[in-house]
Amino acid sequence: MIGEKKKCIGLIFGGNSNEHEVSISSAKTVFEAFNSEINKERFTVKAFYINKCGFWLDNYSSETILIGEIENDETKKQDFFNQEKINFLEGIEFQNVDIWFPLLHGFNGEDGSIHGLLRFTKKPLVGCGIIGSALGMDKILMKTIFSNLKLPQVKYLVFQNEDLNDKEVKNKLINEILKKLNFPVFVKPSNSGSSLGISKVINESEILQALEKAREIDQRILIEEGLEVREIECGIIGNSELLTSEIGEVNYKSDWYDYDSKYYSNNKIIIPAEIDPKISKEIKEIAIKSCRALNIFGFARVDFFLEKSSNKILLNEINTIPGFTKNSMFPMLWKASGLNIEQLVAKLVDISLDL
Numbered sequence: 001m002i003g004e005k006k007k008c009i010g011l012i013f014g015g016n017s018n019e020h021e022v023s024i025s026s027a028k029t030v031f032e033a034f035n036s037e038i039n040k041e042r043f044t045v046k047a048f049y050i051n052k053c054g055f056w057l058d059n060y061s062s063e064t065i066l067i068g069e070i071e072n073d074e075t076k077k078q079d080f081f082n083q084e085k086i087n088f089l090e091g092i093e094f095q096n097v098d099i100w101f102p103l104l105h106g107f108n109g110e111d112g113s114i115h116g117l118l119r120f121t122k123k124p125l126v127g128c129g130i131i132g133s134a135l136g137m138d139k140i141l142m143k144t145i146f147s148n149l150k151l152p153q154v155k156y157l158v159f160q161n162e163d164l165n166d167k168e169v170k171n172k173l174i175n176e177i178l179k180k181l182n183f184p185v186f187v188k189p190s191n192s193g194s195s196l197g198i199s200k201v202i203n204e205s206e207i208l209q210a211l212e213k214a215r216e217i218d219q220r221i222l223i224e225e226g227l228e229v230r231e232i233e234c235g236i237i238g239n240s241e242l243l244t245s246e247i248g249e250v251n252y253k254s255d256w257y258d259y260d261s262k263y264y265s266n267n268k269i270i271i272p273a274e275i276d277p278k279i280s281k282e283i284k285e286i287a288i289k290s291c292r293a294l295n296i297f298g299f300a301r302v303d304f305f306l307e308k309s310s311n312k313i314l315l316n317e318i319n320t321i322p323g324f325t326k327n328s329m330f331p332m333l334w335k336a337s338g339l340n341i342e343q344l345v346a347k348l349v350d351i352s353l354d355l
Helices: 020-034 058-068 072-081 113-119 128-139 139-148 167-180 204-215 259-264 277-293 327-338 340-354
Strands: 007-014 042-050 097-100 156-160 185-189 197-201 220-225 231-239 241-250 268-270 297-305 311-318
Touching: 007 020, 007 058, 020 042, 020 113, 020 340, 042 058, 072 185, 097 113, 097 340, 113 128, 128 311, 139 156, 139 220, 139 277, 139 311, 156 167, 167 204, 185 204, 185 231, 197 204, 204 220, 231 277, 231 327, 231 340, 241 277, 277 297, 277 311, 297 327, 297 340, 327 340
Parallel strands: 007 042, 007 097
Antiparallel strands: 156 220, 185 197, 185 220, 231 241, 231 297, 241 268, 297 311
């Protein structure tokens, strides 16, 4: 409104997770949206880039990354010099930030860590809180809660802190997979995103290598039965009331929806998805129910499988900080639902302020 003081958005991105580059790409899109003609009347943006060693750069340096004056490769050069200097309070002027907008995918961000830290500033933030973020990031805990609520999922097994160097342990795990699941199976670290650390396993000889790959990221490992499915996604925004976007489908050319397919392939995106209206309605209902179960609000993307042979809906997972890159589904879902990226980021701020 005319005469109203502009709100300062504290945009946090980068981070010392394996999704560092994705976070930078997401932040660039959101930064551009806040600086659009319609939004710069209401908002200013203060950027906070965190390099891979956890060092926070000042606003000027952070903004040069977002506008492309410093390439991502150059930020890596700073890592060596700043390894001992990771106190974000030193030299960082964040006092005039009105609302935080964390876009830290993966560890130390999407897992609730950044939400806990920002709580001490006593400023509102875009997205959900500590508990919802932590549960949404941890695939094992998330699926355990879904199972207790009898929400439909693929068959899965959980292995936690197992010693893969022990021959007896290895044989026990492999035998359990062979006994309880059908190939193909997907082996996943419990805490990771963007399909990093995940392997598709089609026979017994590949199991051990897949377990070791997942363990490099997390000692807690999830194994899911692979089915012939369609990849279906639904966006969520809201606070006391959760709103759902149009339903979208991703048709990918790769064998499965891995990291390269998500960010570097020209996948066919269909919005709205060509599915029965009753199925679409049920997907939206499950999306809201699953978010409520994990105390997820603000914004999220809920991912589903739709089994090709039966049209059975299977809840996959919830992403509490979905990507905002040019190829990301979340902003595309809301654009198809009537909110372009400029309107979407403003709406998310309003939700955080309960407007």
